[in-house]
Amino acid sequence: MIQVFKSTAALSKEAVEIFVQSAQEAVQENGRFTVALTGGSSPEQLYKLLAQAPYRELVPWDKTYVFWGDERWVNLTDDRSNAKMAFDTLLHHVPISKSHIFPMYGEQAPEDFALVYEKRLQNHFGGAAPRFDLVLLGMGDDGHTASLFPGTAVLQEKEQMVQAYYLEPQSMYRITLTAPCINQAKKIVFMTYGEKKAKALREVLEGERNPEQYPAQLIQPTQGETLWLVDEAAASLLKDKVSE
Numbered sequence: 001m002i003q004v005f006k007s008t009a010a011l012s013k014e015a016v017e018i019f020v021q022s023a024q025e026a027v028q029e030n031g032r033f034t035v036a037l038t039g040g041s042s043p044e045q046l047y048k049l050l051a052q053a054p055y056r057e058l059v060p061w062d063k064t065y066v067f068w069g070d071e072r073w074v075n076l077t078d079d080r081s082n083a084k085m086a087f088d089t090l091l092h093h094v095p096i097s098k099s100h101i102f103p104m105y106g107e108q109a110p111e112d113f114a115l116v117y118e119k120r121l122q123n124h125f126g127g128a129a130p131r132f133d134l135v136l137l138g139m140g141d142d143g144h145t146a147s148l149f150p151g152t153a154v155l156q157e158k159e160q161m162v163q164a165y166y167l168e169p170q171s172m173y174r175i176t177l178t179a180p181c182i183n184q185a186k187k188i189v190f191m192t193y194g195e196k197k198a199k200a201l202r203e204v205l206e207g208e209r210n211p212e213q214y215p216a217q218l219i220q221p222t223q224g225e226t227l228w229l230v231d232e233a234a235a236s237l238l239k240d241k242v243s244e
């Protein structure tokens with residue numbers, strides 16, 4: 001489903017309400033809430049809202065477990081780190097235990113850490129397939145999501161849940177949940193805004209199937225639901241949309 005908002009503030013408010021509702025429902029059903037956060041600029045407002053009243057008090061933080069959908073392989077103090085942004089805007093401001101937070105970065109080589117992170121997911125989900133209650137995602141102007149970039153081998157991955165690889169055009173390692181991992185989530189929410197995303201959004205949602213070029217097309221949950229929260233600028237080239 002695609003929902004179109006007049007402003008990023010309205011879009012972020014909807015995202016925060018979905019976050020709170022998912023957390024409360026998951027805790028009611030299973031006693032805990034497991035979320036994968038996204039990086040980039042799109043979730044910043046959402047994280048800031050979540051860190052404030054009234055939302056801060058509505059999330060059962062003591063039963064919340066935070067993973068990431070992807071990461072730039074940089075130190076956690078580096079401004080390019082997706083985890084740093086989430087700590088600065090949200091996680092340092094809410095009563096969540098450090099033992100519930102799993103940043104995608106470690107001392108090992110990135111490929112070795114990907115195996116460690118996969119193991120961490122296995123442990124968390126009791127050996128079963130990782131089924132996040134909520135996965136938050138953004139989409140780049142080029143149609144990438146998480147660190148699933150156009151033309152990369154990770155797009156073909158069918159077995160591994162986590163992969164690290166060197167992204168030549170950015171001269172850095174990336175680590176990411178793979179599409180098969182993300183697609184097992186109960187709920188997937190994309191946040192996408194700005195005119196620069198309009199073409200990719202149209203191709204991803206209404207274009208021919210071409211995930212090599214528009215990797216966000218790979219996100220099709222097996223049992224869960226996908227929601228696209230977009231603003232009018234990003235939605236300007238879409239034919240089918242529901243305006244809020």
Ligand SMILES: O=C1O[C@H](COP(=O)(O)O)[C@@H](O)[C@H](O)[C@H]1O
Pocket residue numbers: 038039040041042043069070071072082137138139140141144145146147
């Ligand atoms: O590289 C990344 O970019 C995407 C999109 O970022 P945005 O700034 O356009 O919102 C993001 O979803 C991903 O987590 C990040 O690593």
